[in-house]
Amino acid sequence: MLIHTVCSVAFYCQRCGQIHIQDVPCFSGHQKFVLRCGNCSYEQARISVRPRKGIAIEISCGVCGTKNTVTYPLQILRRMQFEKIYCGQDQFELGYIGHWQAIAEFLDFNAAEYEALHPGDEDNFMGRQQILLEAVNRVHDMAEDGEIACPCGSREFMADVAEDSILLECVHCGSYAVFPAGSAEELRCIGPEFPFEFLLPDRVWKR
Template identity: 60%
Template sequence: MIVLVDTLCSVAFYCQRCGQIEIADVPVFSGHGDVVLTCSHCGAEKARLRLVPRKGLVIETGCVVCGQRNRVHYPLRQLRTMTLEKIYCEKDHFELGYIGKWQALAEFLDFNAAEYDALHPHDAYNFMEHQQILLEAFNRVHDLAEEGELFCPCGGHEFTADIAEDAIHLECTRCGSSAVIPAKTPDDLKQLQPGCEVAFLRPDLIRNR
């Protein structure tokens, strides 16, 4: 019996806009065109896939933390034996998604959600929702800054931003003052609206704490 294989592997990427994650099969495709994976929740592009002769599968995906696009490639022989691997941002090592066999990805995501719930029994959200809240909060902060709704007391309106475990850390590029914006629960997201107040601490106050 001949078994026809129509997929190379499966991938699961966090949407860099809303944080949703879902598993998608990578098709066996010919030619040099890209296969674009989009988020079924918000429609944002998650990744671009291309099969390059003698190189294998090339994946391009963005990262909201560093603002750059990442490119990774996997030889076909590696894909045939791969069970599961994590895909990270090349610059800041932020976790972007996973690649491997569909069943392995599904079990891994289910395990992570269950493990998070076990470690945080009083939280009303699981591991996947936690990632979604972080990414959505990061994008809301970015939108507020772009729309002129986010200001430092010094008058500055340009910031560097980093994602922590359950918060967004901002630093004013003008005076160095910093702020920590909670991004742990859905209620934290509700606070990130036009007109919201963000408490900044001056560098000298941080050193003296």
């Protein structure tokens, strides 16, 4: 049997949040190429294929901005069915690597789970990572537009991602606001009207 691909990968687009499975082709020489989003063609990752050695994937985290490089030797890739790729800094799920079929089954499973909870609403399906990414983008935009101010007067924040929420922490006083982002409904609430409050261990600020 001829091997035409090294493996397949799927990454959440850091701009539009969509995810597509793509093959990493098997070249005869050393190759480096850019993987782009199938929807908005935003750059997702850079992949280096080294014949007989394996691949290296450079991918930035849309949440913390860290540039991650993950490498997979060929022997590992041959046996790999499905693996998640995380940001080394904040453990945000960046995407998946392995066999096309295994990745497709994982993504279908998530869609089916959503369909079971929201029958007839499959057009609105967003994966958990897509919701978190979109929430981070919204919170970033609000902070950049000066719509969020800490009670201490600061408008400088650090965003962090928890399991199903975004934390925005003031870099000056350490107060933080929590934006729930566990569902599409919660995501829709994140905007200029969002009734956020800043918390400190010993007191609660209210806007």
